[in-house]
Amino acid sequence: MSKIHVTTKVNGDPVEFLADPRETLLDCLRDRLGLTGSKEGCGTGDCGACSVILDGRLVCSCLVLGVEAQGKAVETIEGMAQGEDLHPLQRKFIEHAALQCGFCTPGILVAAKALLETNPDPTETEVRYWLAGNLCRCTGYDKIIRAVMDAAAELRGEAA
Amino acid sequence: MAKDEYREFRLVGTRPDRPDGLDKVTGRARYGADMTAPGMLWGAVVRSPHAHARIVKIDTSKAEALEGVKAVVTRADLPTGLTGEDWDLQENTLAGERALYDGHAVAAVAATSALIAQEAARLVEVDYEVLPHVTDVDAAMAPDAPVIREGAADPTVPEGMHPNVVKYFAFDHGDVEAGFAQADLVMERTYKTEATHQGYIEPHACLGQLGSDGKGEMWVCTQGQWFIRRMCAAVVGIEAAQLRVTPSEIGGGFGGKTTIFMEPLSLALSRKAGGRPVKIVMSRSEVLRATGPTASASMDVKIGMKKDGTITAGKATFRMQGGAFPGAPVDMALYCAFAPYKMPAVECEGFDVLANRPKCAAYRAPGSPMGAFAVESLLDEMCRKLGIDPMDMRMKNAVREGDRAAYGPKFGSIGLVEVLEATRAHPNLSIPLGLNQGRGIASGYWFNHGGETSVSMAISEDGTAQVSVGTPDIGGSRASIALMTAETLGIPYEDVRVNVVETGALGVNEPTHGSRATFASGKAAVEAAQHAIKEMCRRAAAEWGIEPEAVEWVDGAAQPAGPNAGKFPPMTIAEIAGKMGSTGGPISGHHESVPGGVGESFGCHVVDVEVDPETGGVKILRYLVVQDAGRAIHPSYVEGQYQGGAAQGIGWALNEGYIYGEDGRLQNPVFLDYRVPVASDLPMIDTVIVEVPNPGHPYGVRGVGETGITPPLPAIANAIQAATGARLTELPMNPPRVLAAIKAAKAG
Ligand code: FES
Ligand code: FES
Numbered sequence: 001m002s003k004i005h006v007t008t009k010v011n012g013d014p015v016e017f018l019a020d021p022r023e024t025l026l027d028c029l030r031d032r033l034g035l036t037g038s039k040e041g042c043g044t045g046d047c048g049a050c051s052v053i054l055d056g057r058l059v060c061s062c063l064v065l066g067v068e069a070q071g072k073a074v075e076t077i078e079g080m081a082q083g084e085d086l087h088p089l090q091r092k093f094i095e096h097a098a099l100q101c102g103f104c105t106p107g108i109l110v111a112a113k114a115l116l117e118t119n120p121d122p123t124e125t126e127v128r129y130w131l132a133g134n135l136c137r138c139t140g141y142d143k144i145i146r147a148v149m150d151a152a153a154e155l156r157g158e159a160a
Numbered sequence: 161m162a163k164d165e166y167r168e169f170r171l172v173g174t175r176p177d178r179p180d181g182l183d184k185v186t187g188r189a190r191y192g193a194d195m196t197a198p199g200m201l202w203g204a205v206v207r208s209p210h211a212h213a214r215i216v217k218i219d220t221s222k223a224e225a226l227e228g229v230k231a232v233v234t235r236a237d238l239p240t241g242l243t244g245e246d247w248d249l250q251e252n253t254l255a256g257e258r259a260l261y262d263g264h265a266v267a268a269v270a271a272t273s274a275l276i277a278q279e280a281a282r283l284v285e286v287d288y289e290v291l292p293h294v295t296d297v298d299a300a301m302a303p304d305a306p307v308i309r310e311g312a313a314d315p316t317v318p319e320g321m322h323p324n325v326v327k328y329f330a331f332d333h334g335d336v337e338a339g340f341a342q343a344d345l346v347m348e349r350t351y352k353t354e355a356t357h358q359g360y361i362e363p364h365a366c367l368g369q370l371g372s373d374g375k376g377e378m379w380v381c382t383q384g385q386w387f388i389r390r391m392c393a394a395v396v397g398i399e400a401a402q403l404r405v406t407p408s409e410i411g412g413g414f415g416g417k418t419t420i421f422m423e424p425l426s427l428a429l430s431r432k433a434g435g436r437p438v439k440i441v442m443s444r445s446e447v448l449r450a451t452g453p454t455a456s457a458s459m460d461v462k463i464g465m466k467k468d469g470t471i472t473a474g475k476a477t478f479r480m481q482g483g484a485f486p487g488a489p490v491d492m493a494l495y496c497a498f499a500p501y502k503m504p505a506v507e508c509e510g511f512d513v514l515a516n517r518p519k520c521a522a523y524r525a526p527g528s529p530m531g532a533f534a535v536e537s538l539l540d541e542m543c544r545k546l547g548i549d550p551m552d553m554r555m556k557n558a559v560r561e562g563d564r565a566a567y568g569p570k571f572g573s574i575g576l577v578e579v580l581e582a583t584r585a586h587p588n589l590s591i592p593l594g595l596n597q598g599r600g601i602a603s604g605y606w607f608n609h610g611g612e613t614s615v616s617m618a619i620s621e622d623g624t625a626q627v628s629v630g631t632p633d634i635g636g637s638r639a640s641i642a643l644m645t646a647e648t649l650g651i652p653y654e655d656v657r658v659n660v661v662e663t664g665a666l667g668v669n670e671p672t673h674g675s676r677a678t679f680a681s682g683k684a685a686v687e688a689a690q691h692a693i694k695e696m697c698r699r700a701a702a703e704w705g706i707e708p709e710a711v712e713w714v715d716g717a718a719q720p721a722g723p724n725a726g727k728f729p730p731m732t733i734a735e736i737a738g739k740m741g742s743t744g745g746p747i748s749g750h751h752e753s754v755p756g757g758v759g760e761s762f763g764c765h766v767v768d769v770e771v772d773p774e775t776g777g778v779k780i781l782r783y784l785v786v787q788d789a790g791r792a793i794h795p796s797y798v799e800g801q802y803q804g805g806a807a808q809g810i811g812w813a814l815n816e817g818y819i820y821g822e823d824g825r826l827q828n829p830v831f832l833d834y835r836v837p838v839a840s841d842l843p844m845i846d847t848v849i850v851e852v853p854n855p856g857h858p859y860g861v862r863g864v865g866e867t868g869i870t871p872p873l874p875a876i877a878n879a880i881q882a883a884t885g886a887r888l889t890e891l892p893m894n895p896p897r898v899l900a901a902i903k904a905a906k907a908g
Binding site for chain 1: 180185190274358360411797805832836837
């Protein structure tokens with residue numbers, strides 16, 4: 001199948017790539033652009049390991065075609081820290097030991113950031129339901145939820 | 161005393177940031193599928209759609225003719241003449257005469273892109289003659305069951321059993337019948353558990369390369385690079401030392417990544433494609449259909465108990481299928497089932513049975529959860545009948561140091577009584593419950609494991625230290641090993657870097673399994689550091705012109721001791737390291753062993769549930785894990801193991817399970833249908849780390865990874881009975897089953 005030329009923005013940088021129309025955005029990020037921070041855990045929209053922000057919306061990049069990124073803006077885990085400065089969520093995940101194998105971590109961080117941008121003061125239940133699409137098999141979620149709540153408090157300017 | 165309130169050590173027991181944290185929160189950490197190589201091809205696997213079928217013919221010509229396809233392999237491309245476990249591994253890697261389960265690999269292709277490889281896989285034409293199949297363990301033992309493999313049984317199997325029974329296992333002690341005669345209550349029940357999958361979020365992935373000279377390399381997500389090396393070498397017919405295996409970061413394993421699946425195929429394809437590297441990444445449905453789930457079990461248990469709660473005897477017969485190959489953990493299940501109790505008499509027998517399902521692999525405390533589901537469920541029911549508090553019963557029968565374990569050996573230092581005391585003291589036990597709510601308690605056990613271990617440590621020129629270990633870090637073991645090494649050397653945690661290294665860098669290591677990484681690699685790292693300390697003391701002594709025995713190591717420096725004390729200022733590790741080139745060369749330490757002194761770990765869980773009487777849905781309200789860690793090196797990651805184990809056990813209890821159709825095909829090979837617990841299913845998981853130090857480890861470590869998956873299965877069943885009066889004896893306890901049990905209980 002002939003490939004399609006796609007021009008898009010990833011983490012603020014203009015990029016272009018050739019995509020087979022059957023390839024997902026996740027495939028294109030990982031295999032065409034070398035951005036392997038987004039993970040494939042299922043390829044069916046059930047695990048959230050591939051979470052990215054597409055034009056401001058949280059999506060499973062395994063359910064979006066690469067060619068759909070044309071003219072849009074994509075944010076991935078690789079764009080979350082500003083240079084050396086980690087996003088508070090990233091810092092809190094390390095501090096709270098909110099990861100074991102870390103495979104779910106990029107997707108959960110991207111999803112949690114999207115939550116805190118729309119709801120800066122979520123309850124524990126709200127965090128749990130928002131992240132219900134992000135599977136973690138290692139942690140039992142306890143420390144993940146605590147890290148997200150703590151990062152939210154810091155972002156609101158409340159001392160932990 | 162709770163953790164963090166006291167400090168016996170400078171570093172052990174603290175909670176520093178893990179060394180791989182930054183890489184993992186920024187997306188930089190490289191997992192199995194994240195590696196590429198120049199000239200790389202993509203592989204895809206052709207799998208059987210049938211549970212049991214003769215492979216009449218494989219026609220690869222159309223696939224080979226597709227542009228971009230560089231190699232196609234079938235069983236004919238693998239060496240012949242393998243025996244025993246190697247033959248099993250090869251047969252599971254690629255079917256020979258027959259496909260033995262839905263998803264069994266029959267061919268593989270390599271092409272210049274993933275899409276071309278997938279298309280080529282579809283073009284491989286396989287003629288099957290479908291054979292009768294069986295997927296249930298009891299059905300597989302029935303006289304009319306289709307025979308999966310004639311002659312697979314080992315000599316332990318008694319005469320006259322169905323050929324699908326491949327291993328028989330039994331042990332006993334004491335007089336069971338006399339025990340039952342002494343009891344005030346004897347109860348007997350049958351329990352069933354369904355196969356579950358480890359459900360690691362990272363699918364298996366590898367990048368393999370093999371030249372016609374028999375030299376190869378592999379990058380792979382695995383719990384054990386040496387296991388991969390040995391198994392792959394056997395399956396494709398090369399020398400083990402010629403294959404260099406580098407472990408990637410690993411996205412979870414839980415036992416499921418201790419063996420091979422498609423890894424040898426990447427090598428076979430690469431060899432056929434002129435040595436170009438071949439990457440194979442499994443899809444989720446391939447993972448569920450064709451990797452190594454747990455066994456499913458059917459278990460009869462009989463227990464005798466006196467009015468005061470004293471257990472007089474226990475009898476258990478377990479039947480397990482572990483797929484189309486031997487290896488169901490029926491022995492482990494029986495060993496663990498009665499382990500927390502003083503058993504005056506036990507009689508156990510087990511059957512390992514073949515069925516048309518994928519070859520089971522280890523899953524966190526393999527066998528223990530099934531055995532506990534049966535025994536802990538029955539004990540709870542008996543306490544209920546006799547009106548005894550289940551905590552009192554557990555305390556009364558608890559094994560202590562010096563007691564004989566139900567499975568034979570005498571226990572050394574163990575912490576079950578301390579665990580039960582800490583459980584009883586926990587505030588969760590006095591929280592009042594409401595309508596449709598119930599509390600369940602259960603204990604669990606795992607042996608833990610030593611295993612072949614090789615570690616190397618070297619002091620750098622600036623006095624910092626690097627440790628090379630062979631156990632992949634899944635849940636923070638680099639942090640715990642760095643803590644112990646730094647504690648021993650007397651240097652800051654940040655001055656130690658722990659690297660998980662490839663097979664070329666160390667002697668043989670068993671995988672990260674059996675809860676051994678922090679125990680065994682940690683113990684070896686401490687030994688290696690002590691070697692280096694001895695050498696550094698020797699060098700300081702030479703410079704000072706005194707005897708090496710007159711030098712001691714304190715706070716990261718050599719200092720004169722005894723009659724020489726105070727004669728020379730302490731010489732720091734950095735000073736000694738800075739001049740190592742002129743004082744005798746590099747300073748390092750090694751340790752190779754199969755460490756003894758393994759410390760067993762007991763746990764006790766308490767769960768509060770609410771059952772919806774309309775739907776049968778079970779909600780977990782509260783969850784408590786109490787477990788003996790020996791000593792928690794990094795308490796956060798110990799808690800993480802407890803919480804993660806509990807969550808997996810909750811999934812196994814309530815939702816997870818393989819569903820095979822009449823046609824023998826797996827009906828739920830995606831996460832939508834094989835539903836693991838999500839964040840909104842669970843509450844916070846409370847933990848108490850009990851520390852009864854293991855005398856067999858320099859810092860008292862026992863190993864904490866596995867026990868935690870065991871108690872949730874029975875604890876939740878016990879809680880459901882407390883809430884509803886209905887007793888469930890079959891997993892998973894999903895809403896339809898719970899609802900049916902409630903109705904049956906009401907009908908009386
Ligand atoms: S990989 Fe996209 S949701 Fe799982
Ligand atoms: S940390 Fe392993 S899946 Fe979440």
